Amino acid sequence: xxxxxxxxxxxxxxxxxxxxxxxxxxxxxxxxxxxxxxxxxxxxxxxxxxxxxxxxxxxxxxxxxxxxxxxxxxxxxxxxxxxxxxxxxxxxxxxxxxxxxxxxxxxxxxxxxxxxxxxxxxxxxxxxxxxxxxxxxxxxxxxxxxxxxxxxxxxxxxxxxxxxxxxxxxxxxxxxxxxxxxxxxxxx
Amino acid sequence: xxxxxxxxxxxxxxxxxxxxxxxxxxxxxxxxxxxxxxxxxxxxxxxxxxxxxxxxxxxxxxxxxxxxxxxxxxxxxxxxxxxxxxxxxxxxxxxxxxxxxxxxxxxxxxxxxxxxxxxxxxxxxxxxxxxxxxxxxxxxxxxxxxxxxxxxxxxxxxxxxxxxxxxxxxxxxxxxxxxxxxxxxxxxxxxxxxxxxxxxxxxxxxxxxxxxxxxxxxxxxxxxxxxxxxxxxxxxxxxxxxxxxxxxxxxxxxxxxxxxxxxxxxxxxxxxxxxxxxxxxxxxxxxxxxxxxxxxxxxxxxxxxxxxxxxxxxxxxxxxxxxxxxxxxxxxxxxxxxxxxxxxxxxxxxxxxxxxxxxxxxxxxxxxxxxxxxxxxxxxxxxxxxxxxxxxxxxxxxxxxxxxxxxxxxxxxxxxxxxxxxxxxxxxxxxxxxxxxxxxxxxxxxxxxxxxxxxxxxxxxxxxxxxxxxxxxxxxxxxxxxxxxxxxxxxxxxxxxxx
Numbered sequence: 001x002x003x004x005x006x007x008x009x010x011x012x013x014x015x016x017x018x019x020x021x022x023x024x025x026x027x028x029x030x031x032x033x034x035x036x037x038x039x040x041x042x043x044x045x046x047x048x049x050x051x052x053x054x055x056x057x058x059x060x061x062x063x064x065x066x067x068x069x070x071x072x073x074x075x076x077x078x079x080x081x082x083x084x085x086x087x088x089x090x091x092x093x094x095x096x097x098x099x100x101x102x103x104x105x106x107x108x109x110x111x112x113x114x115x116x117x118x119x120x121x122x123x124x125x126x127x128x129x130x131x132x133x134x135x136x137x138x139x140x141x142x143x144x145x146x147x148x149x150x151x152x153x154x155x156x157x158x159x160x161x162x163x164x165x166x167x168x169x170x171x172x173x174x175x176x177x178x179x180x181x182x183x184x185x186x187x188x
Numbered sequence: 189x190x191x192x193x194x195x196x197x198x199x200x201x202x203x204x205x206x207x208x209x210x211x212x213x214x215x216x217x218x219x220x221x222x223x224x225x226x227x228x229x230x231x232x233x234x235x236x237x238x239x240x241x242x243x244x245x246x247x248x249x250x251x252x253x254x255x256x257x258x259x260x261x262x263x264x265x266x267x268x269x270x271x272x273x274x275x276x277x278x279x280x281x282x283x284x285x286x287x288x289x290x291x292x293x294x295x296x297x298x299x300x301x302x303x304x305x306x307x308x309x310x311x312x313x314x315x316x317x318x319x320x321x322x323x324x325x326x327x328x329x330x331x332x333x334x335x336x337x338x339x340x341x342x343x344x345x346x347x348x349x350x351x352x353x354x355x356x357x358x359x360x361x362x363x364x365x366x367x368x369x370x371x372x373x374x375x376x377x378x379x380x381x382x383x384x385x386x387x388x389x390x391x392x393x394x395x396x397x398x399x400x401x402x403x404x405x406x407x408x409x410x411x412x413x414x415x416x417x418x419x420x421x422x423x424x425x426x427x428x429x430x431x432x433x434x435x436x437x438x439x440x441x442x443x444x445x446x447x448x449x450x451x452x453x454x455x456x457x458x459x460x461x462x463x464x465x466x467x468x469x470x471x472x473x474x475x476x477x478x479x480x481x482x483x484x485x486x487x488x489x490x491x492x493x494x495x496x497x498x499x500x501x502x503x504x505x506x507x508x509x510x511x512x513x514x515x516x517x518x519x520x521x522x523x524x525x526x527x528x529x530x531x532x533x534x535x536x537x538x539x540x541x542x543x544x545x546x547x548x549x550x551x552x553x554x555x556x557x558x559x560x561x562x563x564x565x566x567x568x569x570x571x572x573x574x575x576x577x578x579x580x581x582x583x584x585x586x587x588x589x590x591x592x593x594x595x596x597x598x599x600x601x602x603x604x605x606x607x608x609x610x611x612x613x614x615x616x617x618x619x620x621x622x623x624x625x626x627x628x629x630x631x632x633x634x635x636x637x638x639x640x641x642x643x644x645x646x647x648x649x650x651x652x653x654x655x656x657x658x659x660x661x662x663x664x665x666x667x668x669x670x671x672x673x674x675x676x677x678x679x680x681x682x683x684x685x686x687x
Contacts, residue, residue, distance in 0.1 A: 043522055061315045062423050063406075066397035073396070073431055075423060081313045092290050092312045094649050096424035100431050117228070117318045139500030140431055141521070159230045159318075165285060166233035172240025176213075176247045183251050 307419015333416020517641020
């Protein structure tokens with residue numbers, strides 16, 4: 001009797017576990033198992049990814065706007081310049097490809113500076129929900145981040161003096177001054 | 189019979205052209221100082237070259253002063269047309285040397301777009317551009333939108349600057365002299381500058397959480413661009429970068445201020461005749477066309493089902509119509525999305541860009557006064573047809589008081605309207621010849637001809653050279669509203685064929 005009861009209980013538990021398996025499996029689909037897309041994909045067909053969990057690679061650029069509501073807004077660029085910056089012998093590849101991202105302050109890693117002049121910004125993989133024309137934010141489109149993986153911190157780049165333009169410029173100014181003085185003397 | 193210009197004509201033109209270029213040399217010192225302070229040595233060397241080139245060319249062409257101070261209307265027009273061709277050429281030097289442009293022509297396109305306050309850009313990787321270079325792009329817009337000629341009139345030309353003033357597309361003198369009018373415009377702009385940088389910088393600092401330095405940077409550059417209805421932005425994602433309704437609202441305030449004529453600014457400044465101005469044909473026309481095109485855009489966006497609530501539709505519709513109607517060119521969405529706006533949304537935005545702001549403002553387009561006059565002519569014609577033969581239809585309108593609509597004014601308004609339509613048609617045809625669909629080619633052509641700056645995706649570093657040159661010419665012709673360019677053309681022809 002006890003064994004039969006035990007078997008019944010085990011059978012019920014087993015079937016319950018089997019029934020719950022898909023749900024449990026769905027719960028384990030965390031941000032890191034989300035669909036890998038590029039910024040270019042999101043820009044090319046933004047509607048296709050509406051409310052989808054996606055994973056996007058790119059460089060954080062511009063500003064880290066830390067707002068009072070506990071979020072950090074910045075821009076994620078997924079273009080050729082994120083891979084090889086122009087100042088690191090990268091080649092011209094057209095306009096930037098960027099999207100806005102909203103990261104909860106608690107998830108935001110300790111980053112020193114975003115990408116900009118002479119700085120290749122931090123390279124990250126962001127996971128989150130793509131909010132296309134979000135009605136709660138007046139129709140804005142952005143990535144609502146739920147996970148951040150920092151791949152590389154920001155990288156300082158160099159750009160030295162351009163001696164030829166400098167010399168030519170100084171020469172032109174000196175020549176302009178000379179001509180102006182001579183013209184004034186002649187007129188005087 | 190054409191009269192060949194005499195050497196004195198050439199001396200007058202080259203002398204005043206030189207003065208304009210010398211003013212630009214002075215302007216180029218500002219980004220040079222910025223670059224030196226920011227230890228941006230590569231851009232600093234380019235700015236030294238730019239300042240030197242402006243100074244040298246300016247001094248050389250103004251070496252021989254005219255014997256008498258006679259700057260006629262034709263001379264002034266030719267000076268203006270030439271200044272708007274040469275200033276972008278020299279102003280594009282630091283852009284071309286920056287490594288962010290594929291060719292000198294691309295850099296020239298950007299400088300022309302800046303000086304004409306168009307806002308279209310061919311820059312690659314603007315998100316990593318040196319701050320001093322970004323400052324230069326925005327400063328070009330500010331100087332161009334205000335009028336490089338205006339600056340020169342204020343500094344050098346004095347009382348003889350009326351012809352240059354007119355050539356620059358500014359028809360009304362607010363104060364008795366051109367110089368005092370120019371100074372008043374600079375005063376208004378200076379006050380707006382202080383207020384604008386404080387407002388936009390405060391929103392960036394307190395609302396968006398930017399650092400103090402970056403808040404000032406965003407505030408200054410966005411003000412430069414919005415007050416002259418330019419369209420360049422600090423980041424590649426335009427005003428959409430800020431994700432802030434407050435920043436958008438502040439930007440709209442300055443776009444609208446930039447699209448107002450300086451007569452309106454003067455009336456508001458002096459607190460006189462405000463109600464009168466609200467009754468003016470131009471003010472009423474602008475209000476009606478802006479409301480009409482906004483309804484079109486919002487209906488169009490609603491039909492396309494792009495936004496899911498009224499709040500989103502209102503925010504997106506209002507911002508993009510203000511941007512298009514003031515010929516600013518800011519966006520909240522990528523150009524790939526704008527390219528998808530068909531039907532009424534497309535009609536609304538293109539119509540808004542075509543109509544533009546007020547006369548004698550920084551805005552481009554056909555201008556509200558001309559639109560109002562053309563509508564008045566059509567209305568009067570219909571009345572004449574419908575009323576009995578003996579009926580007298582009075583052709584009067586309100587504009588700074590009651591005015592009679594003369595045949596000359598009506599013809600001028602109709603002619604410029606036709607010229608703008610023709611210019612847009614030519615640009616569209618060239619775009620279509622390169623395989624772009626009609627809607628996209630028309631959008632881009634109207635944007636270039638009206639100095640609008642919005643893009644449906646054709647503007648880009650890889651566009652065909654002929655199309656690029658076409659857009660450059662459209663921006664130049666549209667900014668100068670044809671007359672100065674025709675004067676230059678006539679001057680060249682009479683130099684070759686005249687007696």
